[in-house]
Amino acid sequence: MDFLQTPENQLFLGVAVAIVAIGIGALYLYSSKKPKGCLDPENFREFKLVKRHQLSHNVAKFTFELPTPTSVLGLPIGQHISCRGKDSQSEEVIKPYTPTTLDSDVGYFELVIKMYPQGRMSHHFREMRVGDYLAVKGPKGRFKYQIGEVRAFGMLAGGSGITPMFQVARAILENPKDRTKVHLIYANVTYEDILLKDELNGLAAKYPDQFKVYYVLNQPPDVWDGGVGFVTKEMIETHCPAPAHDIKILRCGPPPMNKAMAGHLDALGYSPEMQFQF
The missing domain is CATH 2.40.30.10 (Translation factors)
Incomplete structure (x- = not known):
């Protein structure tokens, strides 16, 4: 310990400790920093x-x-x-x-x-x-999501309109800190038209208390336990959270479906603040 007895060596040790501390701090900040995205909002x-x-x-x-x-x-x-x-x-x-x-x-x-x-x-x-x-x-896009923003989402999707719903649902369900519930009604013409079916069923099986999906087909197969025809007010009432200040209904589908769903939601008492269309 004689090395520490002189002021010069004590100063040297203090500087070395400070440098190591700064290095560790810089490494932590660098490793914890969110990686920069590859997108450019102005240029392709x-x-x-x-x-x-x-x-x-x-x-x-x-x-x-x-x-x-x-x-x-x-x-x-x-x-x-x-x-x-x-x-x-x-x-x-x-x-x-x-x-x-x-x-x-x-x-x-x-x-x-x-x-x-x-x-x-x-x-x-x-x-x-x-x-x-x-x-x-x-x-x-105009959609911005924060954890705890709502207690539950209702989702009304048609055809390829499932993709933003799937992205939002995945982000919620795969975050252990997010307990938001998700209720999805997904409409298509035929069974073969259902996109991401395996992935959606996988989420429903893995997160049964947090994610529910209800399929609706205009031309269902002979054996079918989902909805038939077009999405109705009664289906929304049964499978989506009721109107409340802490819920939001998202919709994305062909224009005629979006228009019909807006009418259903208005009739069921969902205010404009409770609705969002992708």
Whole structure:
């Protein structure tokens, strides 16, 4: 311990301890800092398609690579991106899509796309092959979510309108600090049209006290225990939380469905503050 007896050595030791402390603090701040997202709200950036998985005759899951294996897209919960492509006439088209992945999915993001015969952006995705690049800009959208903002969400989705609902539900359910309940009504024409069915059923099985899903089909199979026809006021009353200051109903689907759901919600007593349309 003679080394510590001189003032010079004590000063040297003190400086060394301070440097180590600063280094540890800097390392902690660096490691705990949220990674910067890859999106640019003003300019399109290109991301490489690394996998394409056909889910049905007109639905595919597209996986795009981010710059590094630890990169995140940087998309807030419930917001979307703008994708740019070319239609069958080689004219530019831009359309919004919501990834089904979250920032907890590092190094990549995924889009589940339903490709319609006459859809302009559908043509672009139909033509995309592994190795091609997609131009993306964002984030976009008015939806902002904070834990504890509401006690429960009701969700009314139709067709590909499930993607923002799935993103929000996943973010809530996979956060152990978030106890918000989620009640989803998901409408389609046929059983084969149900997007993300396995993933939704998986969430319902894993979080039975927090997530409920009710499927509605316009043309159901012979054996079917879900709803039939269009989503009705009675279905909303049965499967969504009742109007209250601490609930919100989200809706996303084709324009006729959105209009019909707005009418149902108004008639059931949901105020404008309790409703949000993607």
